[in-house]
Amino acid sequence: MTRRTLHAFAASATATAVLFAAVAPAHAATALASGVPVTSNTSSAAYTITTAQPYWSVVGVKPPSTADYDLVVDPGARSAAGGSTVDFVAVDTNVCAGLQRTATVNRWSGSGSYTVEFADQHEILTADSLPFPNTNPRIATLFGPGVGPATHFIGIVDIWLRAGAVVELYAAQVGGNPGNVYVMAPNQSACVRTPGQALVHGTVNQGSGHALTLRFTPTITGWYGVVQTSFGPNPQTGYSSLRIGQAP
16 A cells, blocks of 8 residues: 555545544543442443552453453553453553553444443452461452442452462352453563463363362562452352462
8 A cells, every 4th residue: 555545545534533523422431430330231332440559450341141342441452352251451550650541342242231340459469378378378359248249240459479489379259150360460561461461360160160270480570460250140149269379
């Protein structure tokens, strides 16, 4: 394509965009508060999230079984996992300045209502020393009665891990609700992560209803973000457990 063609194409696109802006109704973005899910069936709906403190946070969209919704965070990234998987974008404000971002939910296929949620609970999980001790376990509970509203489906914790030492992650959820766990590594050059960029991930209560154990060795020392989602119909009916240990 020549420069002249590119110029003509750009001019046409600009004119079309101006025309669309003139006739399309304006929709103000809805501000999301941490831990307060919003349910909607509006496609191309915009939401705002604000990060200010040096912790990991995450915004996600949980689609119905009858539709596929994607999530775009600007500035940031696009999450398009496909199917009924929870899409999310995690933000590492340990390495990037806090700011307001726009999260847009777009329908890819199907129909039905989705739930969008922002989690910024400023929670730190301290790693146990491996092997896991039998007393005084350090556990994060992100789902369960009283933890959040009935539609709460995503949470995140920060944990400090050392490079070169083996880590073991254990996750479970009572009540049989399935979900996923993702470990996000720090990166000084990029502070947003999507599911496909996780260092490791796995599924809890899939099929046979088993707990999850992941083992990995970090290559970077720093604050990691651990995202846990629930894509079952009743995530608050049973308590979840998230426990992490690291070799001395």
